[in-house]
Amino acid sequence: MARPRTAELAGEKDRAAFSTLSEEELAELSRFGAEQEAAKGDVLFRAGDVSYSFFAILAGTVAIVHDYGGPTEHTLVEHGAGHFLGEYNLLTGEPVYMTAVVREPARVVALSPDQLREVIAQEPALSEIILRTFLLRRGMLLGQGFGLRLVGSRFSPDSKRLLEFCSQNRLPHSFLDVEGDETAEELLREFRVPPEQTPIAITGGEVLRNPSNADLAAALGLAPRRRSTDVVDLLVVGAGPGGLAAAVYGATEGLTTLAVESVAVGGQAGAAPRIENYLGFPAGISGVELAARAALQAKKFEARISTPAEAVQLSAEHGLHVVRLSSGDEVVARAIVIATGARYRRLDVERLEEFEGFGVYHLASQGEDRLSADDEVAVVGGGNSAGEAALALAMRTRRVHVLIRRDNLEPTMSRYLVEQVLRHPQIELSPHTRVRKLMGDGGLDGIEVEDNRHGARRQLGVRGLFVLIGAEPHTQWLGGQLALDRAGYILTGREAAPREGPPGVERLPLETSLPGVLAVGDVRSGSVKRVASAVGEGSMAVRLLGEELDALPALTSGVARLTLR
Numbered sequence: 001m002a003r004p005r006t007a008e009l010a011g012e013k014d015r016a017a018f019s020t021l022s023e024e025e026l027a028e029l030s031r032f033g034a035e036q037e038a039a040k041g042d043v044l045f046r047a048g049d050v051s052y053s054f055f056a057i058l059a060g061t062v063a064i065v066h067d068y069g070g071p072t073e074h075t076l077v078e079h080g081a082g083h084f085l086g087e088y089n090l091l092t093g094e095p096v097y098m099t100a101v102v103r104e105p106a107r108v109v110a111l112s113p114d115q116l117r118e119v120i121a122q123e124p125a126l127s128e129i130i131l132r133t134f135l136l137r138r139g140m141l142l143g144q145g146f147g148l149r150l151v152g153s154r155f156s157p158d159s160k161r162l163l164e165f166c167s168q169n170r171l172p173h174s175f176l177d178v179e180g181d182e183t184a185e186e187l188l189r190e191f192r193v194p195p196e197q198t199p200i201a202i203t204g205g206e207v208l209r210n211p212s213n214a215d216l217a218a219a220l221g222l223a224p225r226r227r228s229t230d231v232v233d234l235l236v237v238g239a240g241p242g243g244l245a246a247a248v249y250g251a252t253e254g255l256t257t258l259a260v261e262s263v264a265v266g267g268q269a270g271a272a273p274r275i276e277n278y279l280g281f282p283a284g285i286s287g288v289e290l291a292a293r294a295a296l297q298a299k300k301f302e303a304r305i306s307t308p309a310e311a312v313q314l315s316a317e318h319g320l321h322v323v324r325l326s327s328g329d330e331v332v333a334r335a336i337v338i339a340t341g342a343r344y345r346r347l348d349v350e351r352l353e354e355f356e357g358f359g360v361y362h363l364a365s366q367g368e369d370r371l372s373a374d375d376e377v378a379v380v381g382g383g384n385s386a387g388e389a390a391l392a393l394a395m396r397t398r399r400v401h402v403l404i405r406r407d408n409l410e411p412t413m414s415r416y417l418v419e420q421v422l423r424h425p426q427i428e429l430s431p432h433t434r435v436r437k438l439m440g441d442g443g444l445d446g447i448e449v450e451d452n453r454h455g456a457r458r459q460l461g462v463r464g465l466f467v468l469i470g471a472e473p474h475t476q477w478l479g480g481q482l483a484l485d486r487a488g489y490i491l492t493g494r495e496a497a498p499r500e501g502p503p504g505v506e507r508l509p510l511e512t513s514l515p516g517v518l519a520v521g522d523v524r525s526g527s528v529k530r531v532a533s534a535v536g537e538g539s540m541a542v543r544l545l546g547e548e549l550d551a552l553p554a555l556t557s558g559v560a561r562l563t564l565r
Contacts, residue, residue, distance in 0.1 A: 018077070018079070018083060018133075019083075019084075019129050019132075019133045020082040020083060021056060021082050021083075021084060021126075021129070022082075025125070025126055025129075026056055026058060026082065026109065028123060028126060029056050029109045029111065029119065029126070030109050032111055032115045032116075032118055032119050033053075033054075033056075033109045033110050033111035033112075033115055034109070034110055035058065035107060035108070035109055035110075036107070036108060036109075036110055037105070037106070037107055038060070038062075038102045038105070038106040038107070038108055039102065039105055040102055040103065040104060040105055041101065041102060042101070042102040043068075043099060043100065043101055043102075044062065044085065044100040044101075044102065044108070045085075045096055045099065045100050046068065046096075046099045047066075047067075047068065047095075047096060047097055047098055047099045047204075048095050048096070048204040048205075049095060049096050050093065050094075050095050050096075050221050051113075052090070052096055053110045053111060053112055053113075054084065054085065054086045054090055054110070054111040054112075054113070054115075054116045055084065055085040055086070055100070055108045055109065055110055055111075056083075056084040056085075056108060056109040056111075057079055057080060057081055057082065057083050057084065057085070057106060057107075057108050058081060058106075058107040058108060058109060059081050059106060059107040060080075060081070060102065060103075060104045060105050060106025060107060060108075061078050061079065061080050061102070061103040061104040061106065062078070062079050062083075062085060062100050062101065062102050062103065062106055062108075063075045063076075063077070063078045063079075063100070063101050063102075063103045064076045064077050064078075064079070064085070064098045064099070064100055065098060065099045065100075065101050066098060066099075066146065068099035068101065076098065078103060084130070084133075085100050086116075086134065087134055087137045087138055087141070088134040088135060088137070088138040088292070089138075089221075090113055090116060090134070091113070091116070091117070091120075091134070091292075091296065092221070092222060093113075093221040093222060094171070094220050094221050094222060095203070095204060095220065095221060097141060097146045097147045097172055098146070116130075117296075117299075117300070120296060120300075121300045131289075131292065131293065131296070132289070135286075135288065135289050135292060138170060138172075139170075139288075141172040142170060142172055144172070145174045146172045146174075147171060147172030147173050147174075147203075148166065148171060148172065148173040148174075148201055148202070148203050148216075148220070149173070149174050149175075149176065149187075149201070149202040149203075150162055150163065150166070150173055150174070150175045150176070150199055150200070150201055150202075151175075151176045151178065151184050151187050151188060151193075151198065151199060151200045151201075151202065152175075152176075152177070152178060152198045152199025152200065153177065153178050153179055153198065153199070154177045154179055154357075154358045154442060154443075155179070155354065156198065156199060157353075158198075158199055158210055159175070159198075159199040159357070160356055160357040160358075161213070162199060162201065162211070162213070162216065163175060163357045164263075164357060164366070165213045165216065165263060165264075165308070167363065167365060167366045168263050168264035168270070168271065168363065168365075169222070169263070169264045169265075169307075170264075170288055170365070171220065177442070178195070178198065179442060180442060187200075187202070188200070191207050193207070193209060197209040197210055198210065201216055201219070203219050203220060206219055213263070213308045214308050214309075214327060217307070217308055222307070231320065231332040231333060231334070232255075232256045232257065232258045232331065232332070232333045232334075233250070233255035233256045233257065233333065233334050233335065233549065234246070234247075234250040234255045234256070234257045234258070234333060234334070234335050234336075234337065234542070234545070235257075235258050235259075235260070235321070235323060235331055235333035235335070235336045235337075236250070236257065236258070236259035236260070236336075236337045236339060237259075237260055237311045237323060237336060237337070237338050237339065237340055238259075238260075238261060238267065238338065238339035238340040238341055238474075238521070238523070239259045239260070239261035239265045239266070239267065239291075239295075239305055239307065239339075240266060240267025240268065240269055240270070240339055240341050240521060240522075240534065241266075241267070241269050241290070241291075241294070241521065241531045241534040241535045241538070242337075242339040242341075242520040242521030242522075242534035242535065242537055242538035243259055243261070243267070243337065243339030243520075243521070243538060244259070244265070244266075244291070244294035244295065244297075244298060244535075244538065245294070245520075245534070245535040245536075245537075245538030245539045246259075246337040246339060246520065246538035246539070246541050246542055247259040247298045247303040247305065247538075248294065248297050248298045248301060248303065248539075249538070249539045249542040249543070250303060250337075250542045251298060251301035251302055251303035252301050253542055253546070255542075255549070257298075257302075257303040257304065258303070258304045258305075258306065258331060258333070259298070259303065259304070259305045259306070260305075260306045260307070260309040260310075260311060260323075260325065260331065261305065261306070261307040261308070261309065262307070262308055262309065262310035262311070262326075262340075263307070263308055263310075264307060264308075265291050265292075265295050265305060265307055266287055266288060266290070266291025266292075266294075266295075267291075267339075267341045268341060268342070268344075268363075268385070268471070268522075269287045269290065269291070269531050269534075270287045270288055270290070270291035271287055271288075271363040271364060271365045271366075272286065272287030272364070272385065272388055273286060273287070273364050273365070273388055273389060273391070273392030274286055274287075274388055274391070274392060275287060275290065275388070275531055276388075276416065276417075277414065277416065277530075277532075278290070278531055278532055279532055288365070290531070309325050309326075309327070310325060310326040310477075311323050311324070311325060311326075311340070311477050312324055312325065312326050312477050313477060313479060314336075314477070314478055314479065314481045314482075314517075315481070316514075317332065320332050320333065320334060321333050321334070321335070321336050321514075321516060321517060323336065334516065334549055335516045335517070335518075335545050335549055336516065336517045336518070337517075337518050337519070337520060337538065337541045337542075337545075338490065338512070338517065338518070338519045338520070338523060339519075339520050339521045339523065339534070339538060340473075340474040340475070340477075340523050341471075341473075341474055341521055341522040341523055342470075342471030342472055342473050342474060342522045342523065343471055343472055343474050344362040344467070344468070344469075344470075344471050345467075345469050345470050345471060345472060346362075346467065347360075347380065347435055347467050347469070349435055349436065349437065349438060350437070350438070351438045352438065354438075355438050355440065355443075355444050355465075358370075358442070358443050358444065359438075359440060359443050359444020359463065359464060359465060360438070360444060360464075360465045360467060361464065361465070361466050361467070362466070362467055362468070363466075364385075364388065364389035364392050364393065364466060364468075366466075367464050367466075370443070370463070370464070371393075371396065371397055371463060371464055372397075373396060373397065373398060374397075374398055375397045375398060375462075375463040375464065376397065376398055376399040376400075376401065376460065376461055376462045376463065377393050377397050377399075377400055377401070377462050377463060377464035377465070377466065378400070378401040378402075378403055378435075378447060378460060378462045378464070378465050378466070379393065379400060379401070379402050379403065379466045379468060380403045380404075380435060380465065380466070380467045380468065380469055381402075381403075381404070381467070381468035381469045381470070382402075382404040382405075382406060382409050382411075382412040382413055383412050383413060383468065383469075383470065384413055384414055384417055385468045386402065386413070386466075386468040386469075387402075387409070387413050387414070387417035387418070387420070387421050388417065389466050389468055390402050390421055390424075390427050391417075391420055391421065391424065391427075393464075393466065394424050394426040394427050397426075397464075398426065399426055399427075399428060400424075400426060400427045400428070401428050401430055401460055401462065402421065402427060402428070402429045402430065403430050403433045403434070403435065403449060404429070404430070404431055404432075404433065405431075405432065405433070405434055405452060406431060406432075407431045407432060408431060409421065409422075409429070430449070432451050432452050432453050433449050433450070433451060433452070434449065434450055434452055435447055435448075435449055435465070436448050436449060436450045436457065438465070439459070443463070444462065444463060444464065444465060445461070445463070446459050446460060446461045446462060447459070447460050447462055447465055448460075471522070472487075472488065473487065473488045473489045473490070473522070473523050474523060475488050475489070475490060475523060476488075478490075481514060482496075482512045482513050482514055482517065482519075483496050483497050483512065483513035484525070485525040487525075489523060489524060489525035489526075489527075490512055490519040490523055490524050490525060491512070491513065491525050492507070492509065492510050492511060492512055492518070492519050492524055492525065492526075493506075493507050493508065493509045493510065493511060494506065494507065495525065495526070496511065496512055496513040497513040508544045508545075509540075509544065510524070510537060510540065510541050510544060511544070516545075518541045518544065518545065520534060520537035520538045520540075520541050521533075521534035521537060521538065522534065524537070
C-alpha cells in the first residue's frame, strides 16, 4: 500500500486545503454549534465513524492520524487555532478515513452534519471556504492508499467495475492485485475468501465479496434510505449538469423531485479536470466541484438524489410514467426529465479490455494513483474533453502525447483550448495518428501508433492511455418508447412525432414524443454539447412543465411501490 506523502499533504501547493478562519468567522460558526473543551489525548472522531461532527478549533492543537493505534500509525498534519476539521464525507455520509486526536488541550466549536448544512445554506462566505477546503482534502486523499481496499484480479471485469465506480465517485481506495501482490493473497487467506468470490472490498471491519455497486455504496453510507412515499411530481433520470439543474429548479418550484443516477453525480462533466468556459468562473472550475455544489444546492431545496440507481425501462401506468431501476424497484412520476447524457466510445484495438482500468482510461480523473511525475501518457481525441485532460495530465506527468486522426485541432476543439494545448511545453501533438497496439504485462508499458497517411509505425513508452474519442447516447434503456434520430439521440419539439390533441397544439421545445417526458443535455438530438447549455435546458424544462403538470393526473396512492431518498 502506498504510504501517504505527509510533507506534500501539508506542503505549499496544498496550503489552500488548510484554510484559517478569522475570529469573526469562528464566532459565526458558534451561532450554529456549541463550544466544548477537549483534553489532551481525546479522540474527536475515529476512522470508520459514520456519524461525526465538524470541528472548528478556537484554541489548542488537533492531529489528524492515519492507522491510529495500529502498526503503521503516523501523523499526517496538525491543526491549530482557526483551522477546522472534516472532509467531504461529512456531507455525503461516508465513513471518515482518519482519526482526530487532541495533542494540546483544545477549545472547539462542534457542529452536527445537519448544522453544517445550515451554515452552507445560510452563510455564503463560510460555505465557500468550507466546501472548497473539503473538496481539496478529498483530492489529496485520492491515490494515497487510504480508505476502501479492493482485492482482486486485474483481469476481472468485476474488479474493473468497482475501480471505475470508486474513481467516478472520487472514493479514496487502494487496489491489491492477486496476480502479483503477496499482500493480496495474504488478505484472501486471512478472510478465507476463495478465488471465485473475488474481488472483495474491505471497509472498516466489513468484508464484501464481489459486491454490486449498490452494495458497496450501502456499505459506505452512500446508498439511499427507502421510504414509502407513493409517487413524485418530477423524476430526473441522470444527474449530470442538465439533470442537476432540473432537480434544483424542480424543487424550488415546490415539486417533489427525485433524481436517479447510474454511477456518479456529475456525469461525464463531473470528471472534467477543469471547465474554463462556464459563465461566472473566470479561473475555471473542476467538474467535481461543480457537481458537488449543484448536489448540495439540490439537497438544500429538498430534492432527492439517488446513486447508484440505473434506469432500465420506461413505461406508463394509470396515466403516469413508470421507470424501472436495475434493482427491480420502480419509481412513478407525473413528469420526467431525461438527462442520461452519452457514454464513452472505445478504441478498436486488441487487448483493450485487459488494460482498461490498468493503463487505459476513459476519464482524466482515473489512474491518478498509478502515474508519477516521470511518466509519459497519451490522450486520444481532439475534442474539448481531450484538451482539458491533456492540460490536467501535463501538470502531473513528464510528457503528454495528444493523438488525433485529423491534421489539426481547430475543427473539433474550442479555440481557447487549442491555444493552451499547442503552447504547453509538455504536450506534443501527433496528427494523422491512430493507436494500433497496446503493450505490457500487468499494466500498460507502451503503445504502438501508426501514421494514417503512409503507414509508418513507432512506439511510445506511455504508462497511461486516455481515450476521449466522443460518446454515444445513453438511450438503450428506453426500449423504443421515444422517437430517436438515426444516431440514437432523443428527438424533441417539432422534430418529434406530431402531438396528439387539438389542431395547432405543438410539442414543447424540449418535449419528446411522449407527453410529459422531456429530454435535456447531451442525450437530446441537436444539443450543443456544452455544460452551460445543459444547465440552461435543465432549468428551462421545469419551466416548460409548469402548465403541463396542471393537466396531468394528480398524485395517486397505490400506484407506485417505491421511491428513493
